[in-house]
Amino acid sequence: MTSTDFKDHFSQGSAGYVAHRPVYPKDLVDQLAAISPGHARALDCGCGNGQLSVLLAERFDRVDATDASAAQIAEAQAHPHVRYRAARAEESGLPDASVDLVTVAQAAHWLDLDAFYAEVRRVARPDAAIALITYGLWHVEGDVDPIIQHFYRRTVAPYWPPERRHVEDGYRSLPFPFRETSLPPMTINVDWRLEDVIGYVGTWSAVRAARQTLGVDPVDAFAAELAEHWGDPAVRRRVRWPLSLRVGHV
Structure with a gap:
C-alpha cells in the first residue's frame, strides 16, 4: 500500500474541519499522560x-x-513542540522504542489495524500507552435535538461510509491486542451558536457524499428547519459528545 492509498474523506474539507470541529477536553490529555x-x-x-x-x-x-x-497537515495548528508530517499511521518513520504514548483520535476506523499495531509495537517504549479515541453520538440541549438526531439517523444515514459503525459502537468492535485499562468517563462540551452547529454538520463525510449523489445540499433544508426552532441564532446551546476510548499498554 502506498502513502497515497488511503480512504481520504477529509482533504477536500480540511479548512472547514479546522473551523468547525470540537476540541478535546484537557482532562483527556492529563489522564493519558x-x-x-x-x-x-x-x-x-x-x-x-x-x-x-x-x-x-x-x-x-x-x-x-x-x-x-x-x-x-497544511491546515494544522502550529506549536513549538509539535512536528507535523504527512505520513500514514502504519509508517510513522520514528525510531524503534522511542515513544511514550501513541494516540489515534477519530481516525482508527480508517486504518489498516494489523499494520498499525505492528508499527505501534515497533516505536513504543516498554509499557508505553496507546489510546484509540472517538466521539460519534452527540446531543444539543433543548427542543432542537430531535431535528439533529433525525438528520443524522435518517437524512444522511445512507451516505455514511461503512466504517462509521465502529464510531457508533465506541470502537468496541475493533481488535485491540494490548493490555487494556480504562479511564474515567469524559465528554466534549461546547456552547455553540446556530452557525456553529450547521458548520460542524457540513464537515461530515456523509454530507459530502450526499451532495455528490443527490446533486443538492441536504444541509440547506436541515439548516432552515433548525433555524425555525433555535430562536435567536446568536444564542448558545450546550452541545455534548461522550468520548469512547480504547486504552492500554504495549
Whole structure:
C-alpha cells in the first residue's frame, strides 16, 4: 500500500474541519499522560489539523503528529513542540522504542489495524500507552435535538461510509491486542451558536457524499428547519459528545 492509498474523506474539507470541529477536553490529555511511562515523546496518528496534538504538547516534550492527508497537515495548528508530517499511521518513520504514548483520535476506523499495531509495537517504549479515541453520538440541549438526531439517523444515514459503525459502537468492535485499562468517563462540551452547529454538520463525510449523489445540499433544508426552532441564532446551546476510548499498554 502506498502513502497515497488511503480512504481520504477529509482533504477536500480540511479548512472547514479546522473551523468547525470540537476540541478535546484537557482532562483527556492529563489522564493519558498519567498512564504513560514518560513524557519525552508522543505520537499522534491521523492528527488531522492537530486538535489533539497541540494539547498533548502541553504534557509531552515532543509530539510527532502524522496524517496521510497533506491537505490536513497544511491546515494544522502550529506549536513549538509539535512536528507535523504527512505520513500514514502504519509508517510513522520514528525510531524503534522511542515513544511514550501513541494516540489515534477519530481516525482508527480508517486504518489498516494489523499494520498499525505492528508499527505501534515497533516505536513504543516498554509499557508505553496507546489510546484509540472517538466521539460519534452527540446531543444539543433543548427542543432542537430531535431535528439533529433525525438528520443524522435518517437524512444522511445512507451516505455514511461503512466504517462509521465502529464510531457508533465506541470502537468496541475493533481488535485491540494490548493490555487494556480504562479511564474515567469524559465528554466534549461546547456552547455553540446556530452557525456553529450547521458548520460542524457540513464537515461530515456523509454530507459530502450526499451532495455528490443527490446533486443538492441536504444541509440547506436541515439548516432552515433548525433555524425555525433555535430562536435567536446568536444564542448558545450546550452541545455534548461522550468520548469512547480504547486504552492500554504495549
